[in-house]
Amino acid sequence: MTGVVDFELDEPTLYTFGGAEAVALIQPGQILRTTTEDCFSGAVLTVDDLPSKVCQRFNPVTGPFHVAGAEPGDTLALHFTAITPARDWGMSATFPHFGALTSTHTTPTLQPPLPERVWKYDIDRQVGMLRYAARRSDFTVDLPLDPMLGTVGVAPSGGEVRTSIVPDTHGGNLDTPELRPGTTLYLGVNVPGALFALGDGHARQGQGEVCGVAVECAMRVTVAVDLIKDVPTPWPRIETDHQLISIGAARPLEDAFRISQHDLVTWVADLTGLDLLDTYQLVSQAGRAAPGNVCDPNYTMHAAIDTAILRHATAYGGAHRRLRGVASSLW
Amino acid sequence: MTGVVDFELDEPTLYTFGGAEAVALIQPGQILRTTTEDCFSGAVLTVDDLPSKVCQRFNPVTGPFHVAGAEPGDTLALHFTAITPARDWGMSATFPHFGALTSTHTTPTLQPPLPERVWKYDIDRQVGMLRYAARRSDFTVDLPLDPMLGTVGVAPSGGEVRTSIVPDTHGGNLDTPELRPGTTLYLGVNVPGALFALGDGHARQGQGEVCGVAVECAMRVTVAVDLIKDVPTPWPRIETDHQLISIGAARPLEDAFRISQHDLVTWVADLTGLDLLDTYQLVSQAGRAAPGNVCDPNYTMHAAIDTAILRHATAYGGAHRRLRGVASSLW
């Protein structure tokens, strides 16, 4: 199948966006099939493996991939056909001085850290469920499997190399449950070839990822890749079959909110030809918003609107629908 | 019907929580039927009525109501049986230096304000829709009616009197779309009689209320009132048939997030007997979160979890289910 590029991750070695040579070349229109390791680099296997002891580095990504013809000022479109747990278990943890309900590196206090603890989730891929099991009692409960990628991005602008922990205009550690199979992610291209990478699969996560760690899981990923030439994208955007979504990444959290709403309002005004204040009003009443993470070096929030409300205005020349078609032709 | 207290609002005169004499006495177990004026005090009738010109005061509330036997340390339970638009139109606006995508009183810049503009929505109560109409083009679109109360609160503690614009531990201007018919709001009582008041109906609002103004609408409200003795409630909480919801109100927005998540985690740990870190983990994977408003003097966010996950742990001695029963007996 000439339309497919397969890239199997051996050992996780990439922990940044930017600063690395491409591992494969992808033509626009091709499909990439690859694997991602979990955010613990695969080192946490039991509830006794404390991440601060057993992990050398966190949040490996697979890539970077060079997209033929991509130039600064273009937009990269990544349509996620499949994000599937590669194992039948996932791990989560509290990590010292990380998370929203603890003091942290950048919100320091004089209090001791919370205890470090690990939880293991059994994943039933057939049934589509995963099992939470308390550590201090025998309480268990099943939650729906809702796989996603926490980290997808391109090389940053200005020659920067950013750790994979950080979300920003280049994407990165967005940690939003909106990045599910069936969606298309749009990222502005900053360097020739775009040099995108992806990782940090979550079997599921709550909105806000309050303890800082989701149900971390290695993934098999299938993604249809496309390029929209000469169309810039200021902040990461997602299109689903029914919604347009803008993502802001910043601190404080209201700035992530402002960015996402500002991007959605200006995007919708641009797509529909509506006056800017008229669009502001419409988004104010019809928009949806939620946090992705409130724990990473930049917090993320998204702003969303139903495309039905916009009379199915077409974003990026219909890239999402086209990629969905490309993807389905695979099967 | 002895179980019902009717109170019709004549002229809006109350713009604070605290600092006013009760307008009616309600016994726990009784139902209050009342009306609320819109946030413009009813003064904005056409798109040419600029709020900054025609309004004397903003955000009137109806009340306060004295709940017999309520004492500091108790919890007031308000179950909203019905919140119904009292008119077949609603109004929205941009207001100078108010809203999330403009400089404001507390986030000042040297830029001129955005233009002030008014939008009128026709409401079809039969069909359950309202119509957005652009001001600078002939674009219209219908959105679902989703009525709610923006402002419900009790008298604050410490002898404070707060403007009805502010949300805080006493409730107030929460501006969250979660406060719909069918929900029960729990508020900690700070003064004898609780002295609750309500207002600021919205025919609908987007999450975050980005321009600062929802589809403002006078409402007819039916609310079943109950008292949970000797149980304090630190922050406003909502129970629906399927969810427990904690609300945080603060700036910056991450503090509203932290408060809501902290309250939900400690509440769930208390209800289920789960260990605190185990609860933190569970909420991290199963929780939902969204902004109410990101425009008021305090921003609000909510944290929610499905009660099914908690094996239907019973909050406040089953007050929500009981009040739903009381309410249905009305019809």
Next chain:
Amino acid sequence: MTGVVDFELDEPTLYTFGGAEAVALIQPGQILRTTTEDCFSGAVLTVDDLPSKVCQRFNPVTGPFHVAGAEPGDTLALHFTAITPARDWGMSATFPHFGALTSTHTTPTLQPPLPERVWKYDIDRQVGMLRYAARRSDFTVDLPLDPMLGTVGVAPSGGEVRTSIVPDTHGGNLDTPELRPGTTLYLGVNVPGALFALGDGHARQGQGEVCGVAVECAMRVTVAVDLIKDVPTPWPRIETDHQLISIGAARPLEDAFRISQHDLVTWVADLTGLDLLDTYQLVSQAGRAAPGNVCDPNYTMHAAIDTAILRHATAYGGAHRRLRGVASSLW
């Protein structure tokens, strides 16, 4: 001496701005001599008196004082002639979940609070020093006495009553070391009579008041009172012999910064006739800024500029110089 009003505080009973009857009437031009109790209401006498155990209420203020002829839209000028420790000791403490290096009521975490501990400072009023003594070792060091009032404000607008813990446009718990003897504080009047009150003396405090508690001390205060008719003041301002100072109170801290800088830029532009951007530029290079408190419900920052740079532009019709003269006539 007819120009002097004496008011001795017996028992602290006032803990709010607004909501109380005036205790004395003051004519513009008169001098008030009064006393203030410390923020512990005088209940912390030894290092074994933990505030959370021995204090009923915190931060009493003396007043309110009715200023004859004061109306909304006027500015109250308070020139502090003397702020003198009423005792030869002051107290400080860490308080559970209060302060900048701990989780708090509005920045909650799941960590336990820091220990509560009390420090006693001996004050030598003759030499003008106070002595810090460590609690866990015999380290001591003398620091300069630098007395100030943490809390000075007027009744808020809109019928609000605010706890004395909160700083805002009405003044209140500014907790800035800039409020020293020799300065004039300007506050916008919101209600007839202004109804100002003052308290929360500090023998000294660091910039930012990081642990949340200064060297708390009862004070004898002499203040010359004046009224500037028909001149509004949007945020608290201070004039010294050499500086104009604007104070912002908000969260997050950058908003307190923005408010203070915005107020200073617009104030200076108004006083000098300089173009707004030209003033922005001048303040950017010549301005000084510092935090007052980063622990109260609103944080405070101030922005300052030397009047020499402004060619001694005269603020409020020369009120500061005039009041300094009135004050010196006392002795």
Next chain:
Amino acid sequence: MTGVVDFELDEPTLYTFGGAEAVALIQPGQILRTTTEDCFSGAVLTVDDLPSKVCQRFNPVTGPFHVAGAEPGDTLALHFTAITPARDWGMSATFPHFGALTSTHTTPTLQPPLPERVWKYDIDRQVGMLRYAARRSDFTVDLPLDPMLGTVGVAPSGGEVRTSIVPDTHGGNLDTPELRPGTTLYLGVNVPGALFALGDGHARQGQGEVCGVAVECAMRVTVAVDLIKDVPTPWPRIETDHQLISIGAARPLEDAFRISQHDLVTWVADLTGLDLLDTYQLVSQAGRAAPGNVCDPNYTMHAAIDTAILRHATAYGGAHRRLRGVASSLW
């Protein structure tokens, strides 16, 4: 003079920390004499040169310099002997969507940007003054020359390359007026050789750098370089003849405050052997704090304490005093 390394900057080419080869090797104990270009890369020569039109890139730095023997876990000490304007003029500007009193890239609003405008300052190096001249009137005023470097840093950890605009743990665009001649800057080493670079000279700046741009000026810099082996430094620190200073860089601004205070408290506790809460108390009463910048991607604040209060506790084995001696031996 073998103890001196001279490096003259030809053309500015470096705009990052990390990601570049060293331009020179420096032995610990040696003195570096070099030059820095201004933040406009020297392209703004008159008030008609709008930066957004004439500048390709912003904030060049000179370097990086490899310090022999520097390894991760060490501390680099840079003692600034001289920072002298290389020209007799400096430039400042408002820049679209940059600065504290405008909407920005990360605090976006729907308002148009402020006008872009340039100011030129004549610098009199003999007298030590610079002249502000208004653009919309003939107002001028002389301000003291107070030269400093806005940007000094080392290569970041984790393989990151950061734009020179950003301040963080590696130093970078601290933009604090505290980085004056006579001070020693301590930076934790992240990569072999440390790879430090410096630039962004300011003839002076106000605290907070409110409009986002100081009096930008090319500089001649003399810096004595030393290495403290096996002593890590978590955040940038400055020592003067009389003060210890910790710098925090983060958003929101209270986090920059928290970081700086937390670092100062733990540093002082470590130097003096004082108990942690005792140190917290001492810093609360004796500490000084101020913003550096409230405009860059991370804001900065510093926390300072007089070493006299600490009985002249010796930091970093007396590096500051030793380097001051090395520097003076030059003349």
